[in-house]
Amino acid sequence: MSDQATSIIAGTDSEQPDVAAATAAAVAAFAAYRATTPEERSAFLEAVAAEIEADKDAIIPEAVRESGLPEGRITGEVGRTTGQLRMFAGVVRQGDHLGVRIDPALPDRAPLPRADIRQRMVPLGPVAVFGASNFPLAFSTAGGDTASALAAGCPVVVKGHPAHPDTGTLVARAITRAVEKSGLPAGTFSFVLGGIETGQELVADPRIAAVGFTGSRGGGLALVRAAAERDVPIPVYAEMSSINPVVVLPGALEGDVAALAQAYVGSLTLGSGQFCTNPGLLFLPSGERGDAFLLAAGEAVSGASGQQMLTPGIADAYASGTASLRGTDGIRVVGEGSAAGEHAPAPVVYEAPAELLAIDDSTVTDEVFGAAGVVVRYDDVASLLPRLEALEGQLTATVHATDGDVEDASALLPVLELKAGRVLFNGWPTGVEVGHAMVHGGPYPATSDSRSTSVGSLAIERFQRPVAYQDVPAALLPAAVRDDNPWGLRRRLDGTLEA
Amino acid sequence: MSDQATSIIAGTDSEQPDVAAATAAAVAAFAAYRATTPEERSAFLEAVAAEIEADKDAIIPEAVRESGLPEGRITGEVGRTTGQLRMFAGVVRQGDHLGVRIDPALPDRAPLPRADIRQRMVPLGPVAVFGASNFPLAFSTAGGDTASALAAGCPVVVKGHPAHPDTGTLVARAITRAVEKSGLPAGTFSFVLGGIETGQELVADPRIAAVGFTGSRGGGLALVRAAAERDVPIPVYAEMSSINPVVVLPGALEGDVAALAQAYVGSLTLGSGQFCTNPGLLFLPSGERGDAFLLAAGEAVSGASGQQMLTPGIADAYASGTASLRGTDGIRVVGEGSAAGEHAPAPVVYEAPAELLAIDDSTVTDEVFGAAGVVVRYDDVASLLPRLEALEGQLTATVHATDGDVEDASALLPVLELKAGRVLFNGWPTGVEVGHAMVHGGPYPATSDSRSTSVGSLAIERFQRPVAYQDVPAALLPAAVRDDNPWGLRRRLDGTLEA
Incomplete structure (x- = not known):
């Protein structure tokens, strides 16, 4: 479908190998797109969802073919993708993201009168989105970054992931149909295929105002660097790398240890472990119950079979990461499953001595993308806390605990909430709910920017900035900040939110 | 008072020339300080205000001596400073900044149950604050950056401005007394004196989690660069440089042109023009009424006298900036006042041809900090719009207009709101109200980060990030997200704010 190294879908089906054309079209579309009313913009987001659904019989098999992921998983991802778009349609219609604040004039204030000052959020401008290999739909062409940027009023240029170019193109065509049917400018959405250079060119383009990225640490940091070299710096929201520590407290081992170990291995091996939230590091109490957990985890993973990984490159990186772990003194294999083909490597659980966390060595703490878990034993929470404090920032941190662990868990929580974007109890980090309270950051x-989330409705705030309007005549005020409040927004008046 | 190159006030009066000691103390204080209740933290901010007021008979004369600013202005700044602290105390007590969101569990949802997910904002960690030379109180040691970071729950390390070290030290001592009386850890606030190297060391310190800065473009960019070179990048909020374009529309010239011109020169020369929001560039219609405005502006500035600038270095930069303007072909002096001493240079208004804005030359568009204004004539708004679009980002953009200018003003507004943090009509940009709707960004x-403001209550959001709590047992939940809502917060339940 896409033979050219680079192609743009920008309102028409014509393909131009030209990033600058896409960003120029985005700039040209910005004024009209950001001027859409909440209702118009919401209807457009819903139209995107409807167009994707209408074409799902073509999209699903293409995504299965390109990603190697099972059809049930891809079908679920279509629902997640359209659900996200509809959630943001609801957010836009409701309007709280506009953050309207009004400090009315105080003409009689002494010693100086106060001007009338009104604030609202405006969109940043064209946003470049880089989709992820592991979610060809929900974190890709029409995924959370695209949905939240469009919701904020920003035109979007997607650089399609080379692991699923044809899925991306089908989704891009669906979005483009929604753009056309909604009467929006063609440049509201563009899709570019290409390699690393194309991505660098997109981020360096002076017309791009922000970047959303989900992928590897190396890829994310390259974009952060490219953005830092621009004349005008821009926000880069790169979701990159996490080993998602899990702490099992002693009380959690008093129940069915084997079931807990199986659940751990289930989360570890889900989707070949190809999740940003895969539980890569587990802290386990020393002692007999811990030994029993480890034995059960070893048995569970030994019975697990590899699944096709997303790309040969990802499988190679997994092979290299596990080889590095295996070759490190002190690390032993607890259990290893079976490979199921060249790019379907065996899942594995290692045990590593805690000392490996303390030294200036990233062998254990670098993410190995795939179904490889490391278990580290600990004696008590006092000795565990500095280990946790020494970890890098994480997407998630998990605690398994019962009522008897309250004291230990209380000591962990303040450390974990400063280390991760999401803290969860008695569950597993894989599975990221799309909702209003979620933080995937x-x-x-x-x-690259902890002040945000890439999943959930708060994600819209990444792509806007505040503007104050001082003594702007009523006839000129934007609708969001007008006295007659035509959009029915809940406003902050002199610091207090309206009821 | 401060003979050493570097000094720290951190709970005691002992002075240690050690940035690392200050940041280590901040880290040590973080857990206890961020655990304060809204009431405790608000009371502390009010105690800081009270301690500054209690010592104002010492602080005011010291600030007058060090800054050369008149006593009335400094007295006003004390009120602005304590007012800001009390505003943030109110914000903290009210609690909306915690952004609480609760998506309750849906155990019966199909195909998968939904976990209980709750979100709140947590403080980023120790914040480094760099005060401004031109506001020795309101944008300095206890200024808006410090107040908003403390309000967010972040310990603060201030690098005092070398232009007013003794004022800074007096204010730092007032804050330290409030820290002690409030029973907070000493490292909640530290004050360091030093030069550029000290500032770089502070920003590079791995214990610093964010930076607030008000000052020059060169100084701000140096800190941005220092932050970009860290292993772990951090947000840098640098408020740097703006020429604050003013557009006079034809209708505004139909009234008292001389009064308008005098008001312009009044804003231009206020405080020797040493404001971030000084109106450095004014667009004036061609034609007779515009000529009359220019003549009146020339007369007004010719009658104005220079005032002592804040430092010899600032006066030197003003001399160099005005020499560059004066030496540029096509730029002419419209009017020039009189100098009043070596560091009290003459205010001046220039006229420059519009072509100088179009070429790749920053002579006219670089900020000249001080009372130097440039007037550019235009024929119609259609020709003006590309000039405005070509300008760099600005703190403010001003329009002078009457009802007859509505069409022109409507065309300007969408351009100006994308160019500036604040758009104002029929006033002058100097004078930044401290309130809830203000944007000074x-x-x-x-x-360096348009997603924020350094003045007004929204500034608190710069220093926090969201955390999600998933299925965290009730006994362990932070107070902000507990079901019994002990702080009486207004929460977002399943996406809808409570009434």
Whole structure:
């Protein structure tokens, strides 16, 4: 479908190998697109969802073919993708993201009168989106970054992931149909295929105002660097790398240890372990119950079979990461499953001595993307806390605990909430709910900007900035900040939110 | 008072020339300080305000001596400073900045149950603050950056401005007394004196989590670069450089042109023009009424006298900037006042041809900090729009207009709101109200991060990030997200704010 190294879908089916044409079209579309009313913009997001659904009989098999992921998983991802778009349609219609604040004039204030000052959020401008290999739909062409940027009023230029170019193209065509049917400018959405150079060119383009990225640490940091070299710096929201520590507290081992170990291995091996939130590091109490957990985990993973990884490159990186772990003194294999083909490597659980976390060595703490878990034993929470504090920033941190662990868990929580974007109890980090309270983010290197989330409705705030309007005549005020409040927004008046 | 190159006030009066000691103390204080309740933290901010007021008979004369600014202005700044601290105390007590979101569990949802997910904002960590030369109180040691970072729950390390070290030290001691009386850890606030190297060391310190800066473009960019070179990148909020374009529309010239011109010169020369929001560039219609405005502006500035600038270095930079303007072909002096001493240079208004804005030359568009204004004539708004679009990002953009200018003003507004953090009508940009709707920010190079403001209550959001709590047992939940809502916060339940 896409034979050229680079192609653009920008309103028409004509393909131009030209990033600058896409960003110029985005700039040309910006004024009209950001001027859409909440209703118009919401209807457009819903139209995108409907067009994807209408073409799902073509999209699903293409995504299965390109990603190697099972059809059930891809079908679920279509639902997640359209659900995200509809969630953001609801957010836009409701309007709280506009953050309207009004400090009315105080003409009689002494010693100086106060001007009338009104604030709203405006979109940043054209956004470049880089989709992920592991979610060809939900974190890709029409994924969370695209949906939240479009919701904020920003035109979007997607650089399609080379692991699923044809899926990306089909989705891009669906979005383009929604753009056309909604009467929006063609440049509201563009799709570019290409390699690393194309991505660098897109981020360096002076017309791009922000970047959303989901992928590897190396890829994310390259874009962060490219952005830092621009004359005008821009925000880069790169979701990159996380080993998602899990702490099992002693009480959690008093129940069915084997079931807990199986659940751990289930989360570890889900989708070949190809999730940003894969539980790569587990802290386990020393002692007999811990030994029993480890034995059960070893048995569970030994019975697990490899699954086709997304790309040969990802499988190679997994082979290299596991070889490095295996070759490190002190690390032993707890259990290893079976490979199921050249790019379907065996899942594996290692045990590593805690000392490997303390030294200036990233063998254990670098993410190995795939179904490889490392277990580290600990004696008590006092000795565990400095290990946790020494970890890099994470997307998630998990605690398994019962009521008897309350004291230990209380000591962990303040450390974990500063280390991760999401703290969860008695579950597994894989599975990221799309909702209003979700945070899929976290301190570096989990992301390049911890002040945000790439999943959930708060993600819209990444792509806007505040503007104040001082003594702007009523006839000229933007609708969001007008006295007659035509969009029915809940406003902050003199610091207090309207009821 | 401060003979050493570097000094720290951190709970005691002992002075240690050691940035690392200050940041280590901040880290040590973070857990206890961020655990304060809204009431405790608000009371602390109010105690800081009270301690500054209690010592104002010492602080005011010291600030007058060090800054050369008149006593009335400094007295006003004390009120602005304590007012800001009390505003943030109110923000903290009210609690909306915590952004609480709760998506309750849906155990019966098909195909998968939904976990209980709750979100709140947590403080980023120790913040480094660099005060401004031109506001020795309101944008300095206890200024807006410090107040908003403390309000967010972040310990603060201030690098005092070398232009007012003794004022800074007095204010730092007032804050330290409030820290002690409030029973907070000493490292909640530290004050360091030093030069550029000290500042670089502070920003490079791995314990610093964010930076607030108000000052020159050169100084701000140096800190941005220092932050980009860290292993772990951090947000840098640098408010740097703006020429604050003013557009006079034809209708505004139909009234009292001389009064308008005098008001312009009044804003231009206020405080020797040493404001970030000084109106450095004014667009004036061609034609007779514009000629009359220019003549009146020339007369007004000719009658104005120079005032002592803040430092010899600032006066030197003003001399160099005005020499560059004066030496540029096509630029003419419209009017020039009189100098009042070596460091009290003459205010001046220039006229420059519009072509100088179009070429790749920053002579006219670089900020000249001080009372130097450039007037550019235009024929119609159609020719003006590309000039405005070509400008760099600004803190403010001003329009003078009457009802007859509505069409022109409507065309300007969408351009100006993308160019500046604040758009104002029929006033002058100097004078930045401290309130809830204010934005003192804007696209680069006005600031290094347009997603924020350094004045007004929204500034608190710069120093926090979201964390999600998934299925965290009730006994362990932070107070902000507990079901019993002990702080009486207004929460977003399943996407909808509580009434």
